[in-house]
Amino acid sequence: MSLLSAATTATAQDVPATRLVSVSKTYPGAAGTVLHGVSVHFPQRALTAVMGPSGSGKTTLLHCAAGLDRPTEGQVLLGDTDLATCDERQLTLIRRGRVGFVFQQFNLLPMLTAYENVALPLRLDGRRPDRARILEALRQVGLEKQAGRRPAQLSGGQQQRVAIARTLVAEPGIVYADEPTGSLDRATGRQVMGLLRDLVDRAGRTVVMVTHDPAAAARADRVVYLVDGHVVGTDPAPTVERINARLTAWEN
Numbered sequence: 334m335s336l337l338s339a340a341t342t343a344t345a346q347d348v349p350a351t352r353l354v355s356v357s358k359t360y361p362g363a364a365g366t367v368l369h370g371v372s373v374h375f376p377q378r379a380l381t382a383v384m385g386p387s388g389s390g391k392t393t394l395l396h397c398a399a400g401l402d403r404p405t406e407g408q409v410l411l412g413d414t415d416l417a418t419c420d421e422r423q424l425t426l427i428r429r430g431r432v433g434f435v436f437q438q439f440n441l442l443p444m445l446t447a448y449e450n451v452a453l454p455l456r457l458d459g460r461r462p463d464r465a466r467i468l469e470a471l472r473q474v475g476l477e478k479q480a481g482r483r484p485a486q487l488s489g490g491q492q493q494r495v496a497i498a499r500t501l502v503a504e505p506g507i508v509y510a511d512e513p514t515g516s517l518d519r520a521t522g523r524q525v526m527g528l529l530r531d532l533v534d535r536a537g538r539t540v541v542m543v544t545h546d547p548a549a550a551a552r553a554d555r556v557v558y559l560v561d562g563h564v565v566g567t568d569p570a571p572t573v574e575r576i577n578a579r580l581t582a583w584e585n
């Protein structure tokens with residue numbers, strides 16, 4: 334079966350995939366408080382983009398939402414699981430099973446082939462990698478023929494597609510992407526955005542993506558704007574023009 338048509342129904346339709354309630358985050362040292370009582374939700378089966386000036390706290394927000402970091406105050410709910418009540422072991426299980434990650438720098442293991450990188454989440458989760466399923470994930474991102482290549486033998490766009498195949502194979506309900514097109518040229522970025530859209534439109538997943546790229550954000554269903562650690566607005570119908578108008582307003 335196509336991994337892109339295998340919609341998951343881990344949580345009820347009307348519960349947001351993830352909800353942050355009054356989340357604050359303070360780092361020791363110069364950075365101080367970077368999130369100030371942020372309340373925001375990420376609807377299921379939607380692609381949400383998070384935009385904001387550099388240093389506004391976007392990655393911190395994503396890491397708190399994904400259980401990669403803990404907020405100083407406030408609540409993060411993944412479906413109906415309160416991450417604050419989870420110990421490190423439970424958080425690790427959640428990150429392996431329910432959440433997927435796509436990073437700007439791809440984060441593939443350099444010594445492993447594309448095939449082995451895609452198989453890795455299943456191995457880490459104690460599941461036996463099914464060869465047909467891994468090849469199907471690589472086929473869906475157009476890289477079946479490159480299964481035996483290591484990351485250094487692939488272009489940036491191909492590496493990002495391997496990272497997306499790695500996400501597909503683990504079938505998480507929600508995928509967090511931090512600047513997924515940030516290292517790619519425009520055409521390759523468009524291709525990667527197409528795959529992230531497919532995750533939502535065909536596979537029924539939820540995607541939350543931090544981006545500086547108006548063209549990428551315009552492919553989202555909603556844009557959440559973050560400035561100085563505060564959510565300052567949400568756009569339910571983003572277009573490149575509307576996003577650019579916001580960015581210009583910030584610059585001025």
Ligand SMILES: Nc1ncnc2c1ncn2[C@@H]1O[C@H](COP(=O)(O)OP(=O)(O)OP(=O)(O)O)[C@@H](O)[C@H]1O
Pocket residue numbers: 360361362364367385386387388389390391392393394
């Ligand atoms: N682990 C950390 N320890 C201390 N300070 C941190 C840490 N991570 C982030 N910061 C600080 O928190 C602030 C917000 O960082 P964050 O990476 O969340 O912003 P951002 O909006 O994603 O920025 P950019 O668009 O430049 O990637 C910055 O001042 C940063 O230096």
